[in-house]
Amino acid sequence: NALYRMSDEDVKTRKNWHMTFNREQLGVYFICGTQDFKETDNSETAALRCIEMALQAGITMFQLREKGVGSLKGAAKVSFAKKVQELCETYQVPFIMNDDMDLAEELDADGVHIGQDDDPIELVRQRFPNKIIGLSIHSPEEYADSQVELADYIGVGPVYGTQSKGDAKAPIGPEGIQAVRNVDAEIPIVAIGGITVETTATIREHGADGVSIISAITKANDVAKVVKGFKKF
Numbered sequence: 001n002a003l004y005r006m007s008d009e010d011v012k013t014r015k016n017w018h019m020t021f022n023r024e025q026l027g028v029y030f031i032c033g034t035q036d037f038k039e040t041d042n043s044e045t046a047a048l049r050c051i052e053m054a055l056q057a058g059i060t061m062f063q064l065r066e067k068g069v070g071s072l073k074g075a076a077k078v079s080f081a082k083k084v085q086e087l088c089e090t091y092q093v094p095f096i097m098n099d100d101m102d103l104a105e106e107l108d109a110d111g112v113h114i115g116q117d118d119d120p121i122e123l124v125r126q127r128f129p130n131k132i133i134g135l136s137i138h139s140p141e142e143y144a145d146s147q148v149e150l151a152d153y154i155g156v157g158p159v160y161g162t163q164s165k166g167d168a169k170a171p172i173g174p175e176g177i178q179a180v181r182n183v184d185a186e187i188p189i190v191a192i193g194g195i196t197v198e199t200t201a202t203i204r205e206h207g208a209d210g211v212s213i214i215s216a217i218t219k220a221n222d223v224a225k226v227v228k229g230f231k232k233f
C-alpha cells in the first residue's frame with residue numbers, strides 16, 4: 001500500500017488539492033459538537049441553533065467535533081452531521097469533519113481535521129487528495145516530526161487553558177504560536193485553546209492567520225455579537 005507522496009513541484013506550489021481553501025477561511029473558525037451543549041435540555045437543538053447563528057454572523061469555517069463524554073454515536077451522529085453540513089452549505093462555509101474519516105467520506109465533507117493520535121496524515125491525504133486537511137500541532141518539535149506539507153493548515157495550541165478538551169496539553173501562550181510561525185513563515189496557522197475576543201489581536205500579532213473557538217461561542221449569551229467581535233481583526 002504505497003503512501004501518497006506529492007511531487008516537489010506540487011509541494012512548492014501547494015497545488016492539486018485544497019482548490020477551495022484559502023487562509024482567510026481560518027479567520028473565525030468555529031468548532032463544536034453536541035457535547036458542548038450538554039447543560040441544555042436538548043443539546044442537538046441547541047447546537048444547531050448556535051451553529052446557524054454563528055454562520056449567519058459570519059464564521060469563516062466550521063468543524064464538527066462530535067467527541068468525548070456525551071457525544072452522539074452511530075446513526076444519531078450521522079443524522080446530526082448531515083443537518084450541520086446542510087447549514088454550512090446554505091451559508092457557503094467549509095464543513096470540516098474532526099477525526100471521523102469514514103463519516104467525512106460518506107458525507108463528502110469539504111475537509112477533515114486530524115490530531116497527532118488520529119489516522120496518519122499520509123493515509124488521510126492519500127484517501128482525500130482534494131479535501132482540506134488540518135493537522136493539530138503543539139510545538140515546533142511536533143511540527144518538525146510531522147508531514148505538514150501534506151496539510152492545508154495547522155491548528156496550534158492550546159494557547160490558553162481550556163475546559164473543552166479533557167486531554168488538552170499545557171498552554172503554550174501566544175509565544176508558542178510565534179515559535180511555530182518562526183519555523184514556517186508560510187503555512188496557514190489557526191490558533192486554538194481558551195481564545196476569546198479580547199485575546200485575538202495578540203494571537204494574530206504572534207503569527208496566527210486566525211482563531212478557532214469552541215466555548216467563547218457555544219457559551220455566549222449573544223452568539224452574533226461574539227462572532228462579530230472575532231471578525232473585527
Ligand code: 3NM
Nearest residue numbers: 157158162164193194213214215
Ligand atoms: N484542541 P475552547 S484545545 C479542540 O490544543 C481543542 O489541540 C485543542 O476549545 C488543542 O475554545 C481544544 O473552548 C479546545 O478552549 C478548544
